[in-house]
Amino acid sequence: MNNIQKNRLKDQIFKIWGIGCTLFALILLVFFIGDILIDGIMRIDWGFITDLPSRKAEKSGIYTALMGSIWILLLTTAIAFPVGVAAGVYLEEYSNKNKLSAILEINISNLAGVPSIIYGLLGLEVFVRIMGLGASVLAGSLTLSLLILPIIIVATREAIKAVPKSIKDASFALGASKWQTIWNQVLPASSGGILTGVILALSRAVGETAPLIVVGALAYVPFAPESPMDEFSVLPIQIFNWISRPQHGFIENAAAAIIILLLITFIMNGIAVYFRNKWQRKLN
């Protein structure tokens, strides 16, 4: 076997190995989704979505948890989006490149890797106790905002970095101020990337359980929240609660709730992909 043949063989081996790895991940996912679908799909009807929780599995619905998740999602967006984007713009466009900004940069990346339960403890101390917000939707949203801020900041910076310098130069050369350039050129040109990052971060927030349990979200809430100060539950906590029940009916409920949660995440990721493609087309 000569060198060329050897290299071809290596090429083939790596290709097969790669296909195997990809399939392994995909098969696991398909198996998991299939299992969930078999367990839960028959359980999903309009009643399941609009019913309040109950002691009886067949009467139980996800209404309060779903509403809790939607409240958390909206409030977290309202808090994390402006703060994260503003911080990203500041770091990328305004801050001087010195030691301090280098330290800031490293720590923001580090923050993205902090386990979510730590954020829960921070939220419990700062928002629930010191600020006296209690186990409310607002306290939960603030905690999740902290959790996803690093992701949004990093995504914003990357999106802004991808805006060609020539566009900024052109804007400055026409007499635009820094803010006018950022608002009229940089942000529109990077909006797709920023939105993608924000949506992916939010879809992570929707699935978070640990920090919300620490903050004090309840497994059983009789009513859907009506204001940011109300108590709440969210879908992952509801699922967690149902799975730990012995009756088979609740397992079915949990599977059905997982399908709904997956659906929400998939839709959000789909929107993110759509924005990313649209954005790439625009810049090229």
Next chain:
Amino acid sequence: METVIEQIPLDKTIDPSLKKKAKIEVKDIKVWYDDFNAIKGIDMDIKPNTVTAFIGPSGCGKSTFLRLFNRMNDYVESFRMEGKIKVNGNNIYKKKVNVEELRKEIGMVFQKPNPFPKSIFDNVAYGLKIQGITDKQLIEERVIDCLKQVALWDEVKDDLKKSAMALSGGQQQRLCIARTLAVQPSIILMDEPTSALDPISTAKVEELIFKLKEKYTIIIVTHNMQQASRISDYTAFFYLGELIEYGKTKTIFTNPEKQQTENYITGRFG
């Protein structure tokens, strides 16, 4: 806030030829990037309504020098300079000078066409919108007028809403010139404006520059000797951060004083 050149109100009846003519005086300019001395003391006067070409090998400082006139080097962190640049007698590096106002007076066209990823109309209107002008009729008239000035109007009049990114390179560059004209500068800086264009587009832009001279003072950096000799009235030859020779284009190209200039022009180095 001090404006460098007397601002004429943005009135739609304005005739750009009435604008005050812009005379530039450069006094002992030195520029450093960190420790690197990019420009080593240049004096130069530029007459109003002329085309001045800056020529010289890559890295000679001509682009750095050009960017001093609209203070685009201000954003380079390691940038440091000494000396004065006066436009109609006012030093543009005085602390009181408002850089945004200065750039409305001194426009710039870049090497690579760099339209905004917006519509053709919005590209030209941008300079007016950031000045807070909301009069739709005025904006529209100005956009049409500028597109006509750069001879792009006939090509794009039916799809002003189309993205500027869809235009050809040559059209994009003319659009960038139209965008610069829309804010009614008195000086236009051009940094190798045709180096990314095909010969036909280059000819169109050159023709345009020749025409624009009537109303504007133009400074153009170019690597193309024929271009410099075709379109400029004055030529400045830079080498290693110094101004080697500066004079009428005809003289520079037919009878240069310095051997270095002759060597460069005839292609013996550079």
